[in-house]
Amino acid sequence: MSIREPILRFFGHLLWPSSCSICGAIGVPVCVECLLPLLSPPMPAVLGDFPLETGGIHEGFLRDLILELKYGGDRTLGVSMGRALGRIFPKPSGDVLVPVPLHRDSGRGFNQSKAIAEGLRLEWGILVSDCLEWREERIAQTARKESERRNMPLDAMVVRRKGLAGKRTVLVDDVATTGTTLQRAGIAVKRGGGRVVCAYTWTAVPKGKKWL
Numbered sequence: 001m002s003i004r005e006p007i008l009r010f011f012g013h014l015l016w017p018s019s020c021s022i023c024g025a026i027g028v029p030v031c032v033e034c035l036l037p038l039l040s041p042p043m044p045a046v047l048g049d050f051p052l053e054t055g056g057i058h059e060g061f062l063r064d065l066i067l068e069l070k071y072g073g074d075r076t077l078g079v080s081m082g083r084a085l086g087r088i089f090p091k092p093s094g095d096v097l098v099p100v101p102l103h104r105d106s107g108r109g110f111n112q113s114k115a116i117a118e119g120l121r122l123e124w125g126i127l128v129s130d131c132l133e134w135r136e137e138r139i140a141q142t143a144r145k146e147s148e149r150r151n152m153p154l155d156a157m158v159v160r161r162k163g164l165a166g167k168r169t170v171l172v173d174d175v176a177t178t179g180t181t182l183q184r185a186g187i188a189v190k191r192g193g194g195r196v197v198c199a200y201t202w203t204a205v206p207k208g209k210k211w212l
């Protein structure tokens with residue numbers, strides 16, 4: 001199958017959202033089985049004191065799926081993406097999956113990272129705890145501008161309820177751009193008494209030969 005074919009089907013999917021954008025199967029935005037051959041995880045990166053695994057480089061169809069997830073508003077697409085990630089990576093030794101929180105002013109009704117985490121939960125049987133939040137909306141805005149992201153305060157995020165104490169935590173986000181947001185999430189988890197064992201993203205933006 002040429003790379004054009006999934007792209008054409010992807011746009012067909014915009015017209016007929018209840019069919020798989022790759023194989024045309026009715027009832028799902030995309031089949032987990034159709035996503036698996038598209039993923040090509042590079043070697044894990046290290047973010048401070050935990051590894052980051054990603055499904056592939058942030059380009060082409062993998063990137064299109066994130067845009068469709070963010071702006072198309074179909075949560076089940078994110079769940080399929082999470083399930084695909086959960087099948088290509090072995091279950092980590094974690095107690096809880098924690099998605100990176102949504103910016104409050106994003107205008108979207110759901111957190112795409114949480115949808116991906118839900119898919120991982122179905123594959124791995126690890127609970128999802130949506131327990132992180134941005135300390136201030138102003139800081140959340142910083143996180144959206146890549147040029148400012150590295151200056152994000154260390155306490156950009158906080159754990160909003162108890163329950164992470166002693167928990168081996170697995171962070172989940174849709175895309176890793178600079179890695180700063182995930183590192184700040186890691187600091188919040190640590191301050192909440194937990195320990196990040198690893199992080200997973202659907203894609204990551206390459207930086208030269210390395211991908212973070």
Ligand SMILES: [Zn+2]
Binds near residue numbers: 023
């Ligand atoms: Zn399919």
